Amino acid sequence: MKKMLLTGLMLALSGAGAVKVGVLLPLSGAGSVSGQAARSGYLLALDEINRAGGVLGKPLELEFGDDGSAPAKAVPEFVKLVTVDKVDFMVGGVSSATSIAISGPAKQYNTFMAWIGAAAVPVEDAFADHKYFFHYHPWAYYNFEAILGYFKTLKTQRKAKNIAIAYEDGPFGSAGIDATIAAFKKAGFNVVMAEKFKTGSGNFGPLVSKAKAAKPDILYWIGYDTDALPLATEVKQQNLQLGLLYGTPPSWPVGFEKNKLSDNVAGLSLWLPSSPQAESRKFVAAYKKKFGTTTEEYFAPLAYVNLKSLSAAINAAGSTDKDKVAAELAKTNMPTPFGPLTFSKSLKTQYQGFKSGNWLHFQFLGDARVPVYPIRFAQKPMVWGK
Amino acid sequence: MDLFLQTLLNGLLQSGIYALVASGLALSVGVVGIVNFAHGEFLMIGAFLAWAASASLGLDPLLSLPVVALAVFGVGALTYRVSIRHVLLAPELNQMLLTFGLGILLQNLALMLLGGNTRTVSTPYQASSLQLGELTVGGPKAVAFAFAVALLAGLYFVLYRTTLGRQMRAVAQNRRGAQLIGINVDRVYLLAFAASCGLAAVAGVLVSVLLFASPTVGLVFALKAFAIIVMAGLGNLTGVLWASVLLGVSEALVQTYVPGGGGWSDAVFFLMIFGTLVLRSFRGSR
Numbered sequence: 001m002k003k004m005l006l007t008g009l010m011l012a013l014s015g016a017g018a019v020k021v022g023v024l025l026p027l028s029g030a031g032s033v034s035g036q037a038a039r040s041g042y043l044l045a046l047d048e049i050n051r052a053g054g055v056l057g058k059p060l061e062l063e064f065g066d067d068g069s070a071p072a073k074a075v076p077e078f079v080k081l082v083t084v085d086k087v088d089f090m091v092g093g094v095s096s097a098t099s100i101a102i103s104g105p106a107k108q109y110n111t112f113m114a115w116i117g118a119a120a121v122p123v124e125d126a127f128a129d130h131k132y133f134f135h136y137h138p139w140a141y142y143n144f145e146a147i148l149g150y151f152k153t154l155k156t157q158r159k160a161k162n163i164a165i166a167y168e169d170g171p172f173g174s175a176g177i178d179a180t181i182a183a184f185k186k187a188g189f190n191v192v193m194a195e196k197f198k199t200g201s202g203n204f205g206p207l208v209s210k211a212k213a214a215k216p217d218i219l220y221w222i223g224y225d226t227d228a229l230p231l232a233t234e235v236k237q238q239n240l241q242l243g244l245l246y247g248t249p250p251s252w253p254v255g256f257e258k259n260k261l262s263d264n265v266a267g268l269s270l271w272l273p274s275s276p277q278a279e280s281r282k283f284v285a286a287y288k289k290k291f292g293t294t295t296e297e298y299f300a301p302l303a304y305v306n307l308k309s310l311s312a313a314i315n316a317a318g319s320t321d322k323d324k325v326a327a328e329l330a331k332t333n334m335p336t337p338f339g340p341l342t343f344s345k346s347l348k349t350q351y352q353g354f355k356s357g358n359w360l361h362f363q364f365l366g367d368a369r370v371p372v373y374p375i376r377f378a379q380k381p382m383v384w385g386k
Numbered sequence: 387m388d389l390f391l392q393t394l395l396n397g398l399l400q401s402g403i404y405a406l407v408a409s410g411l412a413l414s415v416g417v418v419g420i421v422n423f424a425h426g427e428f429l430m431i432g433a434f435l436a437w438a439a440s441a442s443l444g445l446d447p448l449l450s451l452p453v454v455a456l457a458v459f460g461v462g463a464l465t466y467r468v469s470i471r472h473v474l475l476a477p478e479l480n481q482m483l484l485t486f487g488l489g490i491l492l493q494n495l496a497l498m499l500l501g502g503n504t505r506t507v508s509t510p511y512q513a514s515s516l517q518l519g520e521l522t523v524g525g526p527k528a529v530a531f532a533f534a535v536a537l538l539a540g541l542y543f544v545l546y547r548t549t550l551g552r553q554m555r556a557v558a559q560n561r562r563g564a565q566l567i568g569i570n571v572d573r574v575y576l577l578a579f580a581a582s583c584g585l586a587a588v589a590g591v592l593v594s595v596l597l598f599a600s601p602t603v604g605l606v607f608a609l610k611a612f613a614i615i616v617m618a619g620l621g622n623l624t625g626v627l628w629a630s631v632l633l634g635v636s637e638a639l640v641q642t643y644v645p646g647g648g649g650w651s652d653a654v655f656f657l658m659i660f661g662t663l664v665l666r667s668f669r670g671s672r
Contacts, residue, residue: 239522
């Protein structure tokens with residue numbers, strides 16, 4: 001009995017004063033593919049951090065909260081983590097809409113946030129004046145910079161001139177669409193079609209008929225995973241001749257790569273498991289060892305890098321003092337599966353991690369996502385359909 | 387001209403899937419007299435069962451269709467016994483709240499058990515199409531349209547040419563009168579409600595081939611089915627096909643010819659509900 005009490009006391013004491021990190025993720029709802037992937041990344045990082053001695057000499061603790069992919073659920077969950085669970089730092093954040101919703105409470109409680117997702121520009125506006133906001137994911141304009149760079153290469157190499165744009169009518173697809181069209185035109189492309197669609201409706205017949213009449217070289221669609229198969233099906237059924245069908249959904253449907261209709265469909269990712277970088281190979285091996293499988297979702301390594309860099313900064317700061325940790329995190333220069341991570345200013349925020357140079361363009365080729373651009377990372381030549 | 391004809395064809399083909407979803411809803415409204423807000427969730431169950439049969443057993447969705455329809459018929463029968471039956475005499479608001487809650491429950495159960503991911507099936511005929519000159523007829527959508535016509539014809543036959551159908555119509559007209567002449571009203575309601583769920587599952591199987599399976603896939607179709615049954619007249623099965631074609635073609639025309647029309651496609655069915663109700667009240671006042 002005494003021994004049991006002593007063990008209990010020791011465990012309780014070891015937990016006392018431990019650094020607590022709150023993790024807000026979409027573990028359910030529309031964004032759950034990315035959210036669940038991120039959760040795995042955090043768990044892997046937590047194992048490694050605690051095996052290496054923890055943070056400030058104690059095992060690091062994570063408190064997970066599910067934002068349900070909905071702003072209305074995200075706010076109370078965030079407030080609970082900060083005020084009831086009394087976490088020292090907040091990480092996570094995938095959706096832009098939920099991140100905008102919590103910007104108010106984050107400023108109210110002066111919360112330290114090391115944020116992995118939420119790429120929309122309104123999020124940057126919302127956190128522009130927040131002293132402790134570190135953003136890892138490239139902002140939307142960095143994503144577009146990467147896409148434009150790739151399309152310019154296609155213009156030079158494949159004579160791609162005409163672009164048709166299909167965009168969903170919510171904030172994800174519509175925010176900044178005028179600037180996108182203007183940027184394509186400025187780069188010398190003809191934007192032959194720019195059509196809205198209702199995400200999840202699956203009704204792409206009229207849109208593809210219209211695109212067929214416009215004869216584009218590239219069909220660039222900005223939508224969600226629910227739109228991938230219906231659009232690819234309609235393109236094939238109506239025999240729309242394209243050089244490239246290029247999409248940027250936050251995640252792709254489960255099993256899409258096994259479907260023949262995915263062949264040659266192209267997209268954008270921050271990371272692929274086939275990436276040859278040493279840090280990426282190390283991550284893939286560790287992930288496989290822990291979970292017995294691999295992941296293609298880049299939010300897994302992004303979350304992993306997020307927690308590793310934050311814990312390193314806390315250790316370097318020697319305390320949980322926000323100013324000291326922020327100063328240390330700002331100095332970060334670490335190798336990651338995406339390439340080196342450093343923080344510099346973005347258009348409006350102080351601490352931006354990855355930018356446009358970190359994106360990979362891939363194609364679904366032979367049941368897998370294969371990097372095709374930038375050339376130095378390409379594992380196979382790109383398949384151009386014209 | 388080709389674009390116009392292709393647009394009409396796109397609308398016609400899209401209307402097949404709308405008619406499939408709406409036929410089940412029309413049955414539950416027409417016979418049982420209950421507006422089933424969970425109809426889209428029964429479609430979702432059908433889509434997930436077809437996906438599961440394809441992913442785990444390698445079974446083509448069209449082959450698994452009878453089993454899936456029967457399974458969801460069973461789920462519908464159970465739902466009727468456990469919940470619907472007890473509110474049949476309750477105020478309509480209570481009935482609506484019950485089916486609305488049922489829909490939320492089923493959707494969240496799917497989210498908890500399967501996550502929010504979109505799941506797709508892969509079939510060799512998914513991208514099949516028939517080329518008619520410059521026009522293209524998509525294979526799976528043509529199958530969905532043929533299914534809708536066949537099922538509506540079958541339903542019409544059952545309702546107007548069989549004893550069960552006569553019983554259903556009698557119950558729909560006058561529940562108490564039907565009871566007095568010895569019809570087992572409870573059994574008729576159970577069969578009608580379960581059949582409406584089975585029809586939603588048939589639509590769900592085709593949706594899994596045409597689109598995907600996900601916890602929220604039924605919502606958009608259920609909303610359009612409500613518009614269709616309002617246009618057709620509540621419970622009017624024969625009007626369902628024409629109302630579906632009208633909705634499908636109108637949406638396609640708006641999407642093709644109205645600038646930014648893709649964003650307006652959902653407004654089309656609200657406009658149709660509005661127009662139909664206004665027209666009916668105008669006629670009624672004369």
